[in-house]
Amino acid sequence: MLFKKKETVEPVTLSFDDYLTTVINVYESIPSSVSLLKPKMEAIFSDSYDFSERNFSLPSGQKSYLCYLSGLINEELLDDNVIKPLLHREENIEVSDDFENILTLKSFQPVTTWENTVELILAGNVLLIVNGVKPVVLFLAEKNLRNVADPTTEYQVYGSKLGFIEDSRTNVGIVRQFIQDPRLKTKEYQLGKVSKTHASLVYLEQYVDVKTVETIDSYLKGFNQKHMLSLGQLSKYVSRHPNSIFPQASKTERPDHVAYALTQGKVVLFVDNSTFCLLAPITFMDMLETSEDHSFLVSWNLTFIRLVRLISLLFGSSLPALYVALVAFQPELIPTTLTINVAQSRAQIPLPATAEAFLMLFALDVLVEASIRLPSFVGQTIGIVGGLVIGTAAVEAGIVSNVMVIVIALTAVAIFTLPNWEFVSSWRIVRYAFVLSAASFGLYGLVLAIGFLCLHLAKLDSLGRSYLYPLTPFDGKELKNFFKPQR
Numbered sequence: 001m002l003f004k005k006k007e008t009v010e011p012v013t014l015s016f017d018d019y020l021t022t023v024i025n026v027y028e029s030i031p032s033s034v035s036l037l038k039p040k041m042e043a044i045f046s047d048s049y050d051f052s053e054r055n056f057s058l059p060s061g062q063k064s065y066l067c068y069l070s071g072l073i074n075e076e077l078l079d080d081n082v083i084k085p086l087l088h089r090e091e092n093i094e095v096s097d098d099f100e101n102i103l104t105l106k107s108f109q110p111v112t113t114w115e116n117t118v119e120l121i122l123a124g125n126v127l128l129i130v131n132g133v134k135p136v137v138l139f140l141a142e143k144n145l146r147n148v149a150d151p152t153t154e155y156q157v158y159g160s161k162l163g164f165i166e167d168s169r170t171n172v173g174i175v176r177q178f179i180q181d182p183r184l185k186t187k188e189y190q191l192g193k194v195s196k197t198h199a200s201l202v203y204l205e206q207y208v209d210v211k212t213v214e215t216i217d218s219y220l221k222g223f224n225q226k227h228m229l230s231l232g233q234l235s236k237y238v239s240r241h242p243n244s245i246f247p248q249a250s251k252t253e254r255p256d257h258v259a260y261a262l263t264q265g266k267v268v269l270f271v272d273n274s275t276f277c278l279l280a281p282i283t284f285m286d287m288l289e290t291s292e293d294h295s296f297l298v299s300w301n302l303t304f305i306r307l308v309r310l311i312s313l314l315f316g317s318s319l320p321a322l323y324v325a326l327v328a329f330q331p332e333l334i335p336t337t338l339t340i341n342v343a344q345s346r347a348q349i350p351l352p353a354t355a356e357a358f359l360m361l362f363a364l365d366v367l368v369e370a371s372i373r374l375p376s377f378v379g380q381t382i383g384i385v386g387g388l389v390i391g392t393a394a395v396e397a398g399i400v401s402n403v404m405v406i407v408i409a410l411t412a413v414a415i416f417t418l419p420n421w422e423f424v425s426s427w428r429i430v431r432y433a434f435v436l437s438a439a440s441f442g443l444y445g446l447v448l449a450i451g452f453l454c455l456h457l458a459k460l461d462s463l464g465r466s467y468l469y470p471l472t473p474f475d476g477k478e479l480k481n482f483f484k485p486q487r
Contacts, residue, residue, distance in 0.1 A: 329442030
């Protein structure tokens with residue numbers, strides 16, 4: 001053949017245990033001799049500049065060997081609590097239990113298997129061997145953590161100014177500051193065969209549905225992927241409908257929001273290396289509320305705010321499609337005076353209403369993404385100035401009408417009244433579907449699209465809870481409590 005398809009050989013990715021078998025014989029017992037153990041550790045951690053080794057002899061003449069990954073341990077503690085006490089030991093060390101009377105450490109343990117030994121070193125601990133004595137692992141891990149600070153993405157007026165950090169264990173401790181109750185239960189997991197990321201499951205006993213905890217627990221115990229590097233990856237894994245555009249779990253970096261969610265019977269998932277956590281199960285109504293809503297002294301303020309969010313959601317998702325349907329298909333439904341004004345503003349516009357709407361919606365989303373990705377000191381400026389310049393220039397150039405600019409501006413402001421950013425992103429996609437349906441069949445198409453959306457939401461669930469609860473199944477008391485919570 002003239003053009004023969006080139007065969008590609010995909011690289012073979014071994015599991016952690018399989019890789020070790022290619023370097024050492026994992027079925028052999030771990031030696032108690034420095035001369036035998038040292039070359040094996042050097043082979044396992046070859047081509048790793050951060051792999052550190054220290055060799056020294058005790059006053060009794062016994063050779064000693066330490067190895068660890070620099071940057072993951074506290075080397076000052078290693079010198080003060082391990083090396084100095086060993087160098088002052090004049091008698092021979094016979095068994096590993098002798099270390100209890102020598103080392104001033106909180107804990108250490110004898111090694112058992114090669115896999116466990118390597119895992120503990122990768123976690124930031126130290127392997128110590130003295131000739132003739134079974135090696136031990138010293139727990140000196142020290143994570144590089146930042147101090148607890150304000151939440152950076154979820155701004156609040158009345159709520160707590162405390163935010164989570166990238167360590168799941170620390171985040172669980174922060175939650176315990178808000179809920180000091182023995183019913184606050186925690187479970188831990190290690191996710192990813194390669195990444196071995198620590199995860200924590202937190203729930204409030206007697207508030208949460210036992211089936212929800214059992215479902216999440218089975219999901220996490222059955223996690224068989226190689227890597228767990230982001231919270232979004234975990235969210236897709238525990239979602240029963242990963243192809244839906246609507247999130248079935250909520251993310252937050254605010255402890256007060258987590259504490260409120262726990263009292264509502266939700267479970268919380270923390271993952272190392274993420275300042276956010278997952279809340280589940282969630283409903284449509286959960287996406288319209290925040291924990292600081294209950295900080296209002298006047299309950300009617302809460303009712304008003306939630307009504308504004310709900311109405312803004314309707315306007316922000318359907319207004320561009322309604323404009324297209326009325327202008328392109330049913331202009332007779334527009335009041336006469338307004339019809340004349342719209343016709344005059346579109347008299348010199350070369351684009352049909354559908355193309356005009358798609359163009360402005362795309363320009364809006366580009367501006368939003370640009371303002372997010374740019375540095376904070378220029379992002380807000382670009383968003384405001386870019387919107388003004390593009391909108392004004394587009395009208396003056398005769399590309400879009402004044403009415404279209406007003407519609408898009410109202411749409412942009414309305415949709416961002418929702419407190420959950422991922423929920424906002426879902427409705428940004430829905431806007432395009434609504435406009436496309438309205439462009440095809442007019443108002444009938446828009447109503448049809450809204451009907452299909454309602455069917456999808458009614459079918460959707462989050463860990464067994466209906467997404468539209470308390471609308472389906474209908475719970476009048478809970479619905480009333482959403483708009484005007486009881487004291």
